[in-house]
Ligand SMILES: Nc1ncnc2c1ncn2[C@@H]1O[C@H](COP(=O)(O)OP(=O)(O)OP(=O)(O)O)[C@@H](O)[C@H]1O
């Protein structure tokens with residue numbers, strides 16, 4: 297395993313850094329309980345497969361939402377995404393530009409659901425392409441076949457099993473061939489066996505399509521055989537347990 | 547914009563049961579409001595139409611006879627609120643005997659001075675100008691058994707130097723007035739003809755007709771009265787006031803006109819009071835519905851955001867849905883209105899003259915109602931839209 301990981305590092309091309317983050321922080325507080333996520337440095341290169349492993353509440357979703365420009369860092373010194381200065385865009389309230397970067401470059405797989413109940417499976421998958429006015433090609437047919445969704449295209453999400461829904465969500469996140477796909481515990485709601493199969497399908501697809509992937513999960517055992525780079529992090533908790541800080545680097 | 551509209555419409559149709567409730571709620575307010583407005587509009591319009599249709603409502607009749615000279619009448623004529631003015635001659639001189647080949651009896655008719663554009667003779671193009679033509683009232687034409695184009699014989703009499711004299715005159719019937727113009731037996735004639743008769747009865751000569759008598763003096767000629775109509779129904783009151791400053795008292799229908807206007811104001815006030823309640827009710831209920839909808843759809847709206855729709859798209863999502871509610875609600879209201887107005891009009895049809903409807907809307911009223919409802923809906927939906935834009939997608943998408 298160690299061997300495999302270091303091999304990955306050697307293959308990394310210096311010019312193809314997708315995320316370049318330094319000194320970014322996010323604070324969250326509710327009912328006197330504060331949480332702080334700190335990222336001293338984080339670099340993710342094109343084509344990397346990143347795993348974010350940690351126990352519940354350690355801040356995985358918080359980090360992913362920042363990486364998808366869904367939530368604004370409380371404090372950011374330097375946040376570049378594909379040479380774009382995201383920190384400035386947030387500061388200048390260029391929200392529609394952030395939306396544009398998000399819809400063009402990022403696919404997001406949510407933990408559960410994430411499908412629109414009023415669209416059919418096919419329309420849900422096509423939504424990420426439709427919003428970009430992409431012409432029809434065989435991407436969707438391909439995804440549908442590989443994720444074994446052919447029989448469900450005209451159904452509504454409510455008529456699917458949980459595992460099927462997650463596969464539809466994966467198909468939608470990949471349909472527009474984004475540069476990055478971010479998945480927040482995409483298989484957490486599935487049973488262990490289904491979880492393994494779906495995760496394997498997902499990783500195969502992103503490898504095949506050459507998409508950079510960042511997956512959050514709390515079970516390293518489930519994915520360690522898939523060859524992902526694991527971000528290191530540690531959490532500190534204040535003695536009165538009212539403050540938690542997680543520091544992520546990688 | 548196009549894409550978010552498609553999503554909003556699909557969501558709206560998918561939730562057709564909830565959507566229909568909103569549509570029904572709108573129609574429940576807008577439908578009755580349309581019926582009420584149509585009733586008010588229909589009643590007031592038909593009252594105004596009756597006022598306007600009858601030129602008598604624009605007439606100002608002097609109560610007492612006076613001495614109106616030419617220059618004073620010209621001054622009156624020049625006023626912009628005067629629609630029609632002809633001087634009258636003394637009542638005593640304003641009659642003649644008529645006879646025709648078609649009827650045995652000789653009848654005595656009243657003479658009414660007329661000129662171009664006589665409001666009582668609307669629809670009749672020709673008017674008597676000289677000494678050879680008249681327009682007969684309906685009853686006179688009937689008694690004489692004559693019609694347009696016939697020639698009749700007229701005669702006038704006088705006592706001159708103790709001798710009873712009479713003159714004959716051939717007159718062409720230019721037209722027959724409708725029965726409302728003048729109910730008794732009468733003839734509309736030129737002012738010249740009336741003045742000739744007046745001079746003749748006074749024992750004077752009438753040069754134009756070769757009637758002999760004493761030479762008319764050069765003294766200023768006065769008219770005892772006149773026929774006066776204002777330009778529009780709204781000019782009656784002002785004209786009456788002016789005449790009073792000139793010492794001329796007139797009889798008018800001004801009270802009647804005022805009472806119709808009063809009625810219009812009263813009905814409008816009542817209607818708008820009801821409409822305001824309706825508008826407030828409609829706005830708050832639609833606003834509350836939309837707000838609740840946004841809260842209910844936090845998750846879906848967040849998903850849309852995460853996929854990459856912009857804040858603007860999220861804001862207009864409820865606006866588009868509110869416009870759908872307005873459009874379908876309005877359509878349903880129109881259907882409700884058409885049904886009820888047809889029913890009301892057929893109920894009332896026995897009690898009213900043909901063609902008069904108490905429940906009426908003009909085409910523009912339909913569009914105004916649609917427009918007003920749409921503007922209100924967009925206003926309240928914008929509040930909901932801004933609320934939607936403030937949903938934090940990071941929280942919204944993880945909602946349970
Ligand atoms: N809206 C919020 N307001 C305040 N604190 C929050 C909010 N959402 C999350 N937190 C806190 O932030 C911390 C990190 O939350 P986050 O959702 O990122 O954890 P996670 O690692 O994704 O957990 P899980 O594995 O259960 O999904 C938690 O301690 C949580 O209590």
Ligand SMILES: [Mg+2]
Nearest residue numbers: 356357358480
């Ligand atoms: Mg999480």
